[in-house]
Amino acid sequence: MAELAQTCLYSLHNELGAKLVPFAGYAMPVQYPMGVMKEHLHTRAAAGLFDVSHMGQVILRPRRDMAALEAGLEALMPVAVQGLAVGRQRYGLFTNDKGGILDDLMFAARGDHILMVVNAARKAHDIAHLQAHLSDVALVQPVTDRALLALQGPRAEAVLAGLVPDVRAMRFMDVITVDTLYGPLWIARAGYTGEDGFEISVPEARAEDFARALLAAPDVAPIGLGARDSLRLEAGLCLYGHDIDEMISPVMAGLSWAIPKSRRTGGAREGGFPGAAHILAELNDGPAARRVGLRPEGRAPMREGTVIWDSDTGGRDLGGVTSGGFGPTVGAPIAMGYVPDFAATPGTRLWGELRGKRLPVTVCELPFHPTTYKR
Amino acid sequence: MKYTEEHEWLRVEGDVVVVGITEHAAEQLGDVVFVELPEIEAVVAKGDEVCVIESVKAASDILAPVDGEIVGINEALVDTPGLVNEDPQGDAWFFKMKLDDLSVLDEFMTEDEYKDFLG
Numbered sequence: 497m498a499e500l501a502q503t504c505l506y507s508l509h510n511e512l513g514a515k516l517v518p519f520a521g522y523a524m525p526v527q528y529p530m531g532v533m534k535e536h537l538h539t540r541a542a543a544g545l546f547d548v549s550h551m552g553q554v555i556l557r558p559r560r561d562m563a564a565l566e567a568g569l570e571a572l573m574p575v576a577v578q579g580l581a582v583g584r585q586r587y588g589l590f591t592n593d594k595g596g597i598l599d600d601l602m603f604a605a606r607g608d609h610i611l612m613v614v615n616a617a618r619k620a621h622d623i624a625h626l627q628a629h630l631s632d633v634a635l636v637q638p639v640t641d642r643a644l645l646a647l648q649g650p651r652a653e654a655v656l657a658g659l660v661p662d663v664r665a666m667r668f669m670d671v672i673t674v675d676t677l678y679g680p681l682w683i684a685r686a687g688y689t690g691e692d693g694f695e696i697s698v699p700e701a702r703a704e705d706f707a708r709a710l711l712a713a714p715d716v717a718p719i720g721l722g723a724r725d726s727l728r729l730e731a732g733l734c735l736y737g738h739d740i741d742e743m744i745s746p747v748m749a750g751l752s753w754a755i756p757k758s759r760r761t762g763g764a765r766e767g768g769f770p771g772a773a774h775i776l777a778e779l780n781d782g783p784a785a786r787r788v789g790l791r792p793e794g795r796a797p798m799r800e801g802t803v804i805w806d807s808d809t810g811g812r813d814l815g816g817v818t819s820g821g822f823g824p825t826v827g828a829p830i831a832m833g834y835v836p837d838f839a840a841t842p843g844t845r846l847w848g849e850l851r852g853k854r855l856p857v858t859v860c861e862l863p864f865h866p867t868t869y870k871r
Numbered sequence: 872m873k874y875t876e877e878h879e880w881l882r883v884e885g886d887v888v889v890v891g892i893t894e895h896a897a898e899q900l901g902d903v904v905f906v907e908l909p910e911i912e913a914v915v916a917k918g919d920e921v922c923v924i925e926s927v928k929a930a931s932d933i934l935a936p937v938d939g940e941i942v943g944i945n946e947a948l949v950d951t952p953g954l955v956n957e958d959p960q961g962d963a964w965f966f967k968m969k970l971d972d973l974s975v976l977d978e979f980m981t982e983d984e985y986k987d988f989l990g
Binding site for chain 1: 901902904905907923925926927928930949952
């Protein structure tokens with residue numbers, strides 16, 4: 497893996513017995529000796545520590561004022577940037593002219609700047625995109641000297657509060673900066689597992705000590721990308737490049753909740769983002785296809801690429817699975833995929849084709865496992 | 872016990888061969904969540920995909936190691952796929968095959984040779 501980048505926790509991962517795999521150009525732990533299943537269940541029962549330092553942290557500093565920066569960002573995303581209170585973050589999406597999704601991300605209002613966290617595989621794209629469109633109003637500053645850790649699960653608050661008492665007062669999507677033994681930590685109460693938890697940006701020089709301090713708590717186990725994927729799938733969360741991409745609009749993806757009234761038809765800041773005509777029409781008329789949950793009736797997992805049919809024989813190819821596998825907490829195979837609007841009603845029975853056999857699946861609501869965010 | 876390069880073990884019981892996957896294979900697969908077994912009496916050729924194993928990570932196949940007829944399957948794996956991780960070289964056998972000529976097994980590795988093969 498010589499050509500792969502390493503996070504600053506690379507040697508700690510090796511020490512912990514991680515199996516490392518290439519992911520978005522980095523050598524990342526896919527699992528530790530505990531194994532994907534137990535890591536998943538441990539995160540839901542106690543707390544899991546994830547190294548997500550491969551993700552992109554990007555600071556946007558206003559060249560003139562925050563208002564111009566916020567307006568500039570609103571011209572790239574169908575969400576509300578203006579009005580986001582300092583100390584809060586939101587989910588955002590970059591769209592293209594056809595209404596497809598270029599990336600999904602979190603952005604936080606941190607007083608004199610905005611902090612974005614973007615997908616690892618889209619980091620270079622997003623930075624170029626921001627520089628191309630916002631250079632008049634913002635300095636785009638990739639953060640290259642900080643690790644990013646996620647601590648997720650019902651014990652996350654108690655464990656993190658042992659090091660940083662301030663986190664007890666945080667609610668879902670709050671962001672704070674706290675000076676600690678580990679340097680200034682940028683903490684968000686959010687995550688990608690459906691559990692309550694935190695994402696913590698820590699200076700690289702102190703990241704390993706900080707990770708070790710968290711791992712010293714009996715409730716905390718290190719968790720790899722394997723369980724990260726099954727946790728987010730159970731939580732019904734999209735993975736860029738799989739469940740969402742440049743051909744999928746936010747409305748198709750079931751992400752319309754991220755588009756506030758102010759950006760919709762008749763809103764105070766209607767449209768004005770790439771693909772607005774397409775997305776606003778879909779919001780009004782409904783999309784042709786929708787992302788749905790799929791529950792295979794048998795035990796066989798239906799993975800990405802499984803074709804979904806409307807009949808057990810012949811019939812029409814309706815779409816396909818975009819993420820699928822086994823849900824350790826659900827205790828059964830689960831999947832997400834796209835089907836036409838007429839087949840997207842929960843309870844609809846469809847068929848997934850596995851190894852030449854059509855096996856029944858039922859369309860269901862997402863998430864598969866209820867989220868436990870501290871709102 | 873004999874071993875294949877596909878990480879299967881083969882154990883002769885009278886005139887049938889019991890087939891499973893090695894500890895190494897089970898460890899590489901990770902937690903097994905689904906097993907699909909062949910039909911009893913199926914006549915299979917060497918290299919045919921006879922079983923499907925799905926772990927939390929990925930799907931993989933077990934190939935028939937030799938020509939023969941399936942004469943037994945381990946139904947316990949269907950309800951308890953996790954057995955494959957708990958006891959891969961014992962209770963978690965997959966199927967039994969009847970062979971015309973057991974001497975075809977000579978081509979496979981001994982335990983020591985398999986250990987060398989794993990490095």
